[in-house]
Amino acid sequence: MTEEVIVAEIEDDALLGYDILREKQGRPADILLTENKIVLDGSEIPVFQVGRPGRTxxxxxxxxxxxxxxxxxxxxxxxxxxxxxxxxxxxxxxxxxxxxxxxxxxxxxxxxxxxxxxxxxxxxxxxxxxxxxxxxxxxxxxxxxxxxxxxxxxx
Incomplete structure (x- = not known):
């Protein structure tokens, strides 16, 4: 059985759950907030903070x-x-x-x-x-x- 992967460029705010944050092999994603990124399956995903007081x-x-x-x-x-x-x-x-x-x-x-x-x-x-x-x-x-x-x- 092959697993289908659908990728879409979505610009809406999102909250990632555990099912997304674990890799295919069951290993967790690396959440590196000091570097503003998440490493998932070897890919770096930029992280943007929303609602930080004192910004825009x-x-x-x-x-x-x-x-x-x-x-x-x-x-x-x-x-x-x-x-x-x-x-x-x-x-x-x-x-x-x-x-x-x-x-x-x-x-x-x-x-x-x-x-x-x-x-x-x-x-x-x-x-x-x-x-x-x-x-x-x-x-x-x-x-x-x-x-x-x-x-x-x-x-």
């Missing part, structure tokens, strides 16, 4: 606003916060547009360095190079923020 956070529009045609505007945004942020002396994050923002809005967002502990709302800049104004609605997710471990220098 959502950036949402603070209030409804209109970005005029052919203009640059300052947009007030809220960056997702956690309780531990209040004790963090180094709360610098870089805000960048999400892919959905790029697809939905005819705007350009400047990557911006913000400090979450300076005020409840942060400001970013967007550019509207087109002849029509653009509406940004409150709570619309327009960006993501990732913590900066260390700022070497500011130009």
């Amino acid at each position: 956070r959502q950036v949402v529009v603070a209030s409804d606003m209109t970005v005029p045609a052919q203009a640059e505007s300052v947009v007030k945004v809220f960056v997702e916060r956690f309780e531990t942020d209040d004790n963090d002396k180094q709360a610098d994050f870089v805000v960048e547009p999400t892919q959905q923002f790029k697809e939905k809005y005819p705007l350009h967002m400047v990557s911006t360095l913000v400090n979450l502990n300076q005020s409840p709302a942060c400001t970013i800049r967007v550019l509207n190079p087109f002849m029509t104004e653009v509406q940004l609605r409150q709570n619309a997710v327009i960006g993501r923020a990732e913590k900066i471990e260390r700022v070497v220098s500011v130009v």
Whole structure:
């Protein structure tokens, strides 16, 4: 009897059970989280951690606003916060547009360095190079923020 193997490229989150984590010969897989990989049947499988606090956070529009045609505007945004942020002396994050923002809005967002502990709302800049104004609605997710471990220098 031959064993059928079906392989598919799936990008969804998954939890691997014991039946998957043991090799065909019954030996266990090597789970090497310090190297971000699992070795199964001699193949290395990259491991991505999901839900690590302090990594990427959502950036949402603070209030409804209109970005005029052919203009640059300052947009007030809220960056997702956690309780531990209040004790963090180094709360610098870089805000960048999400892919959905790029697809939905005819705007350009400047990557911006913000400090979450300076005020409840942060400001970013967007550019509207087109002849029509653009509406940004409150709570619309327009960006993501990732913590900066260390700022070497500011130009």
